[in-house]
Amino acid sequence: MAILLEYLFNGALLGVIYALVAVGFTLFFGVLDVIKFSHGDVLTLGAYSGLAAFVSLELLGLDLPVVSLIFVLVVAMLVTGLAGIAIGQFFVVPMRGSPAFNILLMTLMIGTAIHECIRLFVPGGANPKAFPTLLPRTPIEIGGAYIRLDSLLLLVLGIGVIVVTNWMVRHTKLGLAIRAVAQDGDTAQIMGIPFRRVVLATFALGSMLAGVAGVMNGLYYSEINFNVGVLLGVIGFSSAVVGGLGSIWGAIIGGFSFAALQTVWVLFFPEMSGYRDVFAFTTIIVLMTIWPTGIIAERYSERV
Amino acid sequence: MASENQWVIASALVASLFLSFGIARTKAGRDFAAILQNSGSWIVLLIPVAGLAIGLALHEEHFALMMLATVLIYALACIGLTIQFGYAGVINFAGIAFFGIGGYTAAVLGGMGLPSLLVLLAGGLVSAAIGCILILPVLRTKGHYAALITIAFVLLFRSFLEVNHTLGGPQGLRVESATIAGQSLFTGIRIGSFEASFYLNYVLLALVLLAIFFLMARFLEKSWIGINLDSMREDPVGAAVFGVNVAYWRIMSFVIGNVLIGIAGATFAMMQTFIAPSNFTFQQSLLMLAIVVLGGIGNLWAVIPAAILVVVVPEKLQAISEYRFLVFAILVVLVLRFRPNGLFPRSMRNFRKEVGQ
Numbered sequence: 001m002a003i004l005l006e007y008l009f010n011g012a013l014l015g016v017i018y019a020l021v022a023v024g025f026t027l028f029f030g031v032l033d034v035i036k037f038s039h040g041d042v043l044t045l046g047a048y049s050g051l052a053a054f055v056s057l058e059l060l061g062l063d064l065p066v067v068s069l070i071f072v073l074v075v076a077m078l079v080t081g082l083a084g085i086a087i088g089q090f091f092v093v094p095m096r097g098s099p100a101f102n103i104l105l106m107t108l109m110i111g112t113a114i115h116e117c118i119r120l121f122v123p124g125g126a127n128p129k130a131f132p133t134l135l136p137r138t139p140i141e142i143g144g145a146y147i148r149l150d151s152l153l154l155l156v157l158g159i160g161v162i163v164v165t166n167w168m169v170r171h172t173k174l175g176l177a178i179r180a181v182a183q184d185g186d187t188a189q190i191m192g193i194p195f196r197r198v199v200l201a202t203f204a205l206g207s208m209l210a211g212v213a214g215v216m217n218g219l220y221y222s223e224i225n226f227n228v229g230v231l232l233g234v235i236g237f238s239s240a241v242v243g244g245l246g247s248i249w250g251a252i253i254g255g256f257s258f259a260a261l262q263t264v265w266v267l268f269f270p271e272m273s274g275y276r277d278v279f280a281f282t283t284i285i286v287l288m289t290i291w292p293t294g295i296i297a298e299r300y301s302e303r304v
Numbered sequence: 305m306a307s308e309n310q311w312v313i314a315s316a317l318v319a320s321l322f323l324s325f326g327i328a329r330t331k332a333g334r335d336f337a338a339i340l341q342n343s344g345s346w347i348v349l350l351i352p353v354a355g356l357a358i359g360l361a362l363h364e365e366h367f368a369l370m371m372l373a374t375v376l377i378y379a380l381a382c383i384g385l386t387i388q389f390g391y392a393g394v395i396n397f398a399g400i401a402f403f404g405i406g407g408y409t410a411a412v413l414g415g416m417g418l419p420s421l422l423v424l425l426a427g428g429l430v431s432a433a434i435g436c437i438l439i440l441p442v443l444r445t446k447g448h449y450a451a452l453i454t455i456a457f458v459l460l461f462r463s464f465l466e467v468n469h470t471l472g473g474p475q476g477l478r479v480e481s482a483t484i485a486g487q488s489l490f491t492g493i494r495i496g497s498f499e500a501s502f503y504l505n506y507v508l509l510a511l512v513l514l515a516i517f518f519l520m521a522r523f524l525e526k527s528w529i530g531i532n533l534d535s536m537r538e539d540p541v542g543a544a545v546f547g548v549n550v551a552y553w554r555i556m557s558f559v560i561g562n563v564l565i566g567i568a569g570a571t572f573a574m575m576q577t578f579i580a581p582s583n584f585t586f587q588q589s590l591l592m593l594a595i596v597v598l599g600g601i602g603n604l605w606a607v608i609p610a611a612i613l614v615v616v617v618p619e620k621l622q623a624i625s626e627y628r629f630l631v632f633a634i635l636v637v638l639v640l641r642f643r644p645n646g647l648f649p650r651s652m653r654n655f656r657k658e659v660g661q
Contacts, residue, residue, distance in 0.1 A: 274467030
């Protein structure tokens with residue numbers, strides 16, 4: 001029972017990280033109908049800039065846990081937000097209207113360029129780097145299961161960020177503009193919504209989520225490496241697609257489902273835990289075969 | 305001396321870039337491309353003749369011959385991708401996975417003592433058969449969704465190899481070298497005073513395979529099948545209205561492409577005599593697609609110079625060898641951004657002339 005609770009908890013934490021990435025994919029797809037595959041590597045960028053922020057704080061001799069956590073998060077979000085805007089402005093927006101494959105390959109290559117830059121130009125970038133412990137690691141006992149306090153805080157942080165994002169999209173003026181552009185870009189433009197600015201704001205918003213996810217991932221595993229974003233990007237993309245591209249709830253459901261698949265596999269076949277990604281991706285392929293446009297399908301189907 | 309060499313290669317690279325733009329832009333270049341495109345099948349003989357000439361000239365250089373063979377093998381795999389993606393418009397990000405399936409098939413079957421040519425064929429067939437698992441999802445999905453299926457497949461293939469101990473796990477497997485007509489390809493050819501590196505054998509094998517499949521792809525392109533594929537790529541609904549069986553040809557092109565990629569993978573494994581999961585990463589798959597895109601999507605001839613660019617340049621130019629993923633990533637991004645059809649776009653067919661003759 002206690003072990004079950006621990007699995008459930010770790011699965012939930014992974015699910016939050018995946019959902020954060022997936023929400024980014026779904027936002028980009030919503031406003032521009034493109035997949036920005038560099039998203040996973042933007043996440044890596046976020047994790048490394050967070051690390052850089054921490055190191056520079058240390059050099060300055062400041063050692064206040066809460067302040068440095070907030071500073072790390074803010075720097076990561078700032079860097080990833082700017083990266084998102086730059087990629088959107090110079091590569092994705094000018095390419096809208098080209099075939100899906102071209103944009104996919106191009107953003108994949110932008111992602112490759114980002115993580116290769118990290119590998120080559122960050123000192124010791126080719127090896128995994130230790131991520132600082134910014135949260136207390138006190139174990140807490142819940143119903144016989146021991147759960148680390150930092151994981152609990154991370155879970156709360158992740159859920160909080162998702163709730164805030166959802167609130168922004170539902171209830172603010174920017175959110176209204178994002179939804180309008182997502183529904184019909186041309187009409188939105190006629191109604192006086194600055195299309196380009198809204199698209200770039202969406203890219204910034206989605207990429208900031210990746211920044212948060214990157215820092216969370218680093219804090220959870222206490223380690224980051226230049227390659228972490230590739231797998232997380234594909235997982236986030238799978239989650240968004242399985243949930244149904246363009247739907248925020250779909251992305252969240254997708255993220256948690258992917259984590260659930262991995263966790264269930266490890267739970268039932270602990271001696272074959274290496275196969276958990278094989279199992280999860282196979283299930284994704286099967287799900288896509290049954291629901292080709294995701295569980296919560298895209299609202300506008302192709303008319304023939 | 306060594307640094308001087310580096311400069312020579314670097315300037316050769318720059319010169320070839322200018323030359324490629326020249327070919328793409330000037331009239332003489334376009335005429336040359338048209339000759340390659342429109343001449344009879346004999347023009348394909350250029351590949352084995354040129355390859356043989358280079359191979360014989362370098363007959364003692366192990367490394368150079370290995371590079372040459374690798375280029376030819378990659379070109380073969382990329383012809384498979386061209387059939388899938390350039391002709392039929394079936395997106396396949398899993399090229400390296402099918403390449404790897406061919407390689408692992410060669411490793412397993414070669415150890416059982418089957419004839420090597422049969423093993424090569426088996427590599428292609430097994431890779432096509434495993435590709436058939438993906439047919440249903442690939443048929444039912446489009447665009448981004450289809451891309452996800454193949455991307456998920458590469459990643460699951462890689463993690464499957466990493467943890468599967470019967471296939472050697474992360475350490476990989478040893479592969480028997482090929483033996484054709486009693487002659488082991490692992491020993492170099494010796495005729496009188498002529499002694500060649502054993503890699504020359506693989507250059508010859510790869511040349512034969514490449515020439516055969518190049519010719520096949522060319523026939524495919526120029527036949528009514530090619531017209532069917534073109535039409536369904538441009539407008540699947542319209543093609544279906546005119547009676548093209550879109551699902552059938554999507555499956556066919558996917559399977560044919562995978563056979564080619566699998567055969568290439570089996571040849572590669574036999575030449576290397578050793579394969580490991582780290583040969584088959586998602587990055588490698590992207591490099592393969594980079595060859596197709598840099599050359600020009602759907603242009604068979606352009607695959608060869610692009611394969612040379614992607615395979616040889618980083619090996620020869622040690623200064624960029626470390627940076628090769630970065631360099632090619634930036635190159636592909638720039639090409640897709642500013643010349644979305646590749647450096648040498650495939651020229652549209654001139655039907656009126658063909659009908660007139």
